[in-house]
Structure formats: C-alpha cells, structure tokens
Amino acid sequence: MRVTDIDLLRRLPALAELPRDAIDRLLDAGMVQTLPRGAILCEQGQPAEYLHIILRGRVILLGQTADQTETVVDLFEAGDILVAPAVMLNLPYLMSARVAIESRILFVPAEAVRRMLQRDAAFSYAMAMQLARYWRRLVRQIKDLKLRSSSERLAGYLVALAPGVDGAATVELPEDRKVVAARLGMTPENLSRAFASLRALGVGGQGRSVTIEDLARLRGYSQFDDEA
Amino acid sequence: MRVTDIDLLRRLPALAELPRDAIDRLLDAGMVQTLPRGAILCEQGQPAEYLHIILRGRVILLGQTADQTETVVDLFEAGDILVAPAVMLNLPYLMSARVAIESRILFVPAEAVRRMLQRDAAFSYAMAMQLARYWRRLVRQIKDLKLRSSSERLAGYLVALAPGVDGAATVELPEDRKVVAARLGMTPENLSRAFASLRALGVGGQGRSVTIEDLARLRGYSQFDDEA
DNA sequence: CGGCTTATTGACATACGTCAACTATTGTGG
DNA sequence: CCACAATAGTTGACGTATGTCAATAAGCCG
Numbered sequence: 099m100r101v102t103d104i105d106l107l108r109r110l111p112a113l114a115e116l117p118r119d120a121i122d123r124l125l126d127a128g129m130v131q132t133l134p135r136g137a138i139l140c141e142q143g144q145p146a147e148y149l150h151i152i153l154r155g156r157v158i159l160l161g162q163t164a165d166q167t168e169t170v171v172d173l174f175e176a177g178d179i180l181v182a183p184a185v186m187l188n189l190p191y192l193m194s195a196r197v198a199i200e201s202r203i204l205f206v207p208a209e210a211v212r213r214m215l216q217r218d219a220a221f222s223y224a225m226a227m228q229l230a231r232y233w234r235r236l237v238r239q240i241k242d243l244k245l246r247s248s249s250e251r252l253a254g255y256l257v258a259l260a261p262g263v264d265g266a267a268t269v270e271l272p273e274d275r276k277v278v279a280a281r282l283g284m285t286p287e288n289l290s291r292a293f294a295s296l297r298a299l300g301v302g303g304q305g306r307s308v309t310i311e312d313l314a315r316l317r318g319y320s321q322f323d324d325e326a
Numbered sequence: 327m328r329v330t331d332i333d334l335l336r337r338l339p340a341l342a343e344l345p346r347d348a349i350d351r352l353l354d355a356g357m358v359q360t361l362p363r364g365a366i367l368c369e370q371g372q373p374a375e376y377l378h379i380i381l382r383g384r385v386i387l388l389g390q391t392a393d394q395t396e397t398v399v400d401l402f403e404a405g406d407i408l409v410a411p412a413v414m415l416n417l418p419y420l421m422s423a424r425v426a427i428e429s430r431i432l433f434v435p436a437e438a439v440r441r442m443l444q445r446d447a448a449f450s451y452a453m454a455m456q457l458a459r460y461w462r463r464l465v466r467q468i469k470d471l472k473l474r475s476s477s478e479r480l481a482g483y484l485v486a487l488a489p490g491v492d493g494a495a496t497v498e499l500p501e502d503r504k505v506v507a508a509r510l511g512m513t514p515e516n517l518s519r520a521f522a523s524l525r526a527l528g529v530g531g532q533g534r535s536v537t538i539e540d541l542a543r544l545r546g547y548s549q550f551d552d553e554a
Numbered sequence: 555c556g557g558c559t560t561a562t563t564g565a566c567a568t569a570c571g572t573c574a575a576c577t578a579t580t581g582t583g584g
Numbered sequence: 585c586c587a588c589a590a591t592a593g594t595t596g597a598c599g600t601a602t603g604t605c606a607a608t609a610a611g612c613c614g
Contacts, residue, residue, distance in 0.1 A: 583588090
C-alpha cells in the first residue's frame with residue numbers, strides 16, 4: 099500500500115463522493131497489485147472472491163460460451179469497479195476479466211465489500227450511483243446490438259471516443275481491432291469492412307489511430323440520438 | 327394510497343430489506359395509480375421525472391431509434407424498479423416504458439428519490455442491490471446477443487421461464503410473440519422459425535403456452551452455462 | 555532480416571431480415 | 585351467438601448483412 103495509491107483512489111470519479119475514512123477502510127481491507135497485460139482477474143463461473151477497482155490501466159470484460167468462443171462485453175479503465183454485482187450478491191462471476199495493459203488494481207475481499215455496503219452509507223450510495231452509470235452503458239449496448247447495423251455501431255463508437263461535438267477529430271482505439279470488433283459485436287473481418295464503408299463519410303487512418311473529418315456527419319449516420 | 331398498496335410494496339423482494347419507515351416515506355412521497363394496457367410511463371429522451379415501482383402488473387421497456395424502429399430491452403414485473411438510473415443521475419431516459427397489462431404503479435418524484443438515496447442508508451443499500459441484479463440481467467442479454475444464435479436464445483429463454491431443472495414443463499410466454507421476438511433480438515417471423523427448429527428438441531404448444539418435453543435437453547442445446 | 559501476430563481483401567456460405575400470401579385467433583357489434 | 589373485421593402468427597420465396605475460410609499484405613519484435 100503506497101501513498102500514491104491513496105491519491106489514485108481519491109481521484110477516481112466513481113469514488114469522488116466517498117469520505118476519506120471510507121477510502122481508507124477500502125484500502126485497509128484490500129491489497130494493491132500491479133499486473134501485466136494478460137493477467138486474469140477473475141473467471142466466469144467462479145465464485146466471487148474479490149471486488150476489483152482499477153487505479154491505473156485497462157481491463158477487458160469477457161463473456162464465454164461452453165465451447166470457448168468469447169466476446170468482449172466492455173472495456174474498463176481507471177476508476178472503474180469490476181464485477182461488483184457478483185460480489186454483492188455472492189454469486190458466480192458472469193464474466194472473466196483480463197488485464198489489457200499493465201494495470202494497478204485494488205483487490206477488496208468479497209466479505210469486506212458486503213460488510214462495508216451494509217454498514218457504510220456513503221459506500222452503498224457511491225456504489226448505487228456507479229451501478230446506475232453502468233446500467234446505462236449496458237442498456238446502450240443492448241439497444242446498439244438490436245437496433246443498429248455494424249457500421250452504425252462503429253460510427254457511434256468512434257463518435258463516443260472523440261472529444262468534441264463537431265468538426266474534425268483524431269481518436270485512438272483503446273485496443274487492437276480484434277478486441278474492438280468483439281466489443282461491437284462483429285468479427286474482425288466485418289470491422290474492416292465497416293471501416294471501409296465509413297471511408298465515404300470521411301473516416302480514415304490506420305492501425306489504432308482513426309481520423310474523422312466531420313464528427314457531426316458521422317454522428318448523423320450513426321443514429322446517435324440519446325447521448326447523455 | 328390504500329392499505330393494500332403498503333402490503334404490496336412490503337412484499338416486493340427488491341424492497342424486502344427496507345425498514346418500515348423507509349417504505350412509508352416512499353409511499354408518502356409518491357402516488358399510486360392503476361394504469362391500463364398501453365399507458366406510457368416514460369419516454370426515451372425525456373428528462374427523468376419519476377421513479378416507477380411496479381406493485382402489480384407488467385411493463386415493457388422499449389428502446390427506439392430516430393426512425394421509430396423499436397425494440398424490447400426487458401420486461402418488468404411486480405417488484406421491479408423502473409428507470410432508476412436516469413432518476414438517480416438526473417439524465418434523460420434511455421428507454422420508454424409501456425404498460426403491458428393493467429398495472430398498479432407507484433410514482434415517486436425524482437427529487438424525492440435523490441434525497442432519500444442520500445439520506446437513507448437502507449434505501450441506497452436496497453437500490454444498490456437491486457441495480458446489481460439488473461446489471462446481471464443486462465450482461466446476460468449482451469452475452470446472449472453476441473454469442474448465441476436466435477434459436478439458442480429462444481431455448482435459453484424458455485428454460486429460464488420454466489420452474490424446474492429437468493423433466494417436462496409447460497410455460498406461458500409473458501407477452502405475445504411479437505414482443506417476445508423483440509426481447510430476444512429477432513423478428514416475429516424468425517421467432518416462428520426458431521420455434522419450428524426447436525420442435526425437433528421436444529418443444530411444442532401454441533399461442534402463449536409452450537410445452538417442453540425435456541428441460542435438460544433444451545438447456546444443453548441453449549448453451550446455458552452460467553445461471554445463478 | 556525472418557518469423558510472429560494483426561489487418562485486409564476476396565470468394566463463398568448462411569443466418570437472419572423482408573415482403574407477401576395465407577391461416578389462425580381474437581375481439582366486437584349487430 | 586354469429587359474422588365480420590382486425591390483429592397475430594405462420595410459411596415460403598427471396599435479398600442482404602454478416603460470418604467463415606483462405607490468401608495476402610502489413611506491422612511488430614526478437
């Protein structure tokens with residue numbers, strides 16, 4: 099446990115509302131580790147042992163079928179809280195989590211999380227708010243999958259990555275195209291074709307760097323209606 | 327506000343942990359209405375005004391695109407809490423909600439909900455737990471959409487509706503096939519074909535009533551791995 | 555430089571959507 | 585209670601988006 103970890107934790111938006119002593123208790127109960135790319139934080143189907151909070155880095159949330167096909171449900175970054183529901187409900191993990199780039203992770207034992215939730219009002223409030231934000235992310239993804247084509251999903255994803263509202267922009271994909279394709283619910287081949295079809299709308303670039311000529315135009319194509 | 331409403335509210339699993347006075351405050355702050363099939367509780371894109379709690383009945387959560395295509399994100403029943411995240415975060419609704427069968431609904435003004443969340447530890451705890459359950463529902467649906475075929479999704483849906491674990495069963499679809507199809511992310515025509523393909527696995531019936539010869543067999547086909 | 559993974563492209567297969575016709579089912583008013 | 589309309593569901597023919605497989609090209613790293 100290092101002083102910088104406390105600072106990292108305090109600066110996370112998800113925990114910004116938490117009073118200092120709640121943060122201290124979290125850190126006391128848990129342990130912080132720096133893990134390399136590829137490390138597995140938890141595995142789908144296993145009983146929930148730890149809550150994970152990302153202090154720095156990025157983690158991929160994976161869903162798998164019985165025959166080992168896997169998909170990316172979401173990409174989580176610094177400030178995100180992983181697999182809280184499994185821990186809270188004391189149920190098996192619904193997803194696996196794999197470290198994408200070297201990351202600093204706080205592990206909090208499940209029992210301690212459940213205790214804090216019951217006893218610490220600020221903690222359960224912060225958790226409820228954070229779960230509310232995640233709910234919206236998941237609902238958006240479901241609407242995406244059911245209502246939009248794969249190129250529209252890509253367009254929407256790029257728009258969401260870009261900082262501004264209109265004009266030109268350059269965005270960096272957080273992961274390689276295989277992972278992005280899975281996150282968007284398509285194959286890498288199809289992602290390539292989606293990129294190709296967006297060229298007509300002024301989307302270019304190569305590798306992880308993507309250039310967008312006109313964000314407003316792309317947003318229009320993507321059916322982006324309800325961002326908030 | 328009737329005595330029976332208080333009873334209804336107390337018996338909801340989502341609020342079972344709430345102490346009596348928190349329930350009283352919820353009812354004091356809100357109003358209860360019985361609404362007919364077709365009533366709209368909230369509309370996607372509108373600012374969040376009320377939290378809705380279903381005391382009795384069923385509500386369909388709909389997502390829409392700009393061109394009015396719509397899909398069913400989920401079906402909520404007695405005990406479910408609607409659109410809490412929009413209310414909590416004071417953001418526009420991501421979905422619309424339409425009453426499916428005559429329902430008794432508690433409306434709680436958004437401001438009152440946010441106040442209670444901050445002041446009442448039991449309420450924020452109950453809300454966090456309920457959001458944790460919803461998170462898992464949504465994650466399951468995303469995994470379904472990304473990893474399984476439409477017939478597999480139907481098989482899994484039927485298995486989840488059935489009470490037992492193996493043997494024969496008869497289940498009632500909660501809504502007509504158009505709605506079920508949208509919930510499962512397919513067209514009604516394709517749902518028909520999915521039912522037809524499941525006939526080989528012992529799935530029969532007509533209308534809303536579906537008969538299953540062997541739940542274990544259907545579960546095997548559906549790739550049902552991680553239910554909990 | 556050579557061997558790896560990753561990305562693209564093409565040819566092809568297939569699941570699913572679309573459209574249209576037909577059939578069942580439900581509801582309603584006489 | 586029937587007749588009829590309206591709605592819901594099924595089936596077939598067909599189109600299309602997306603997945604699959606294979607070959608090639610392009611980065612990346614030792």
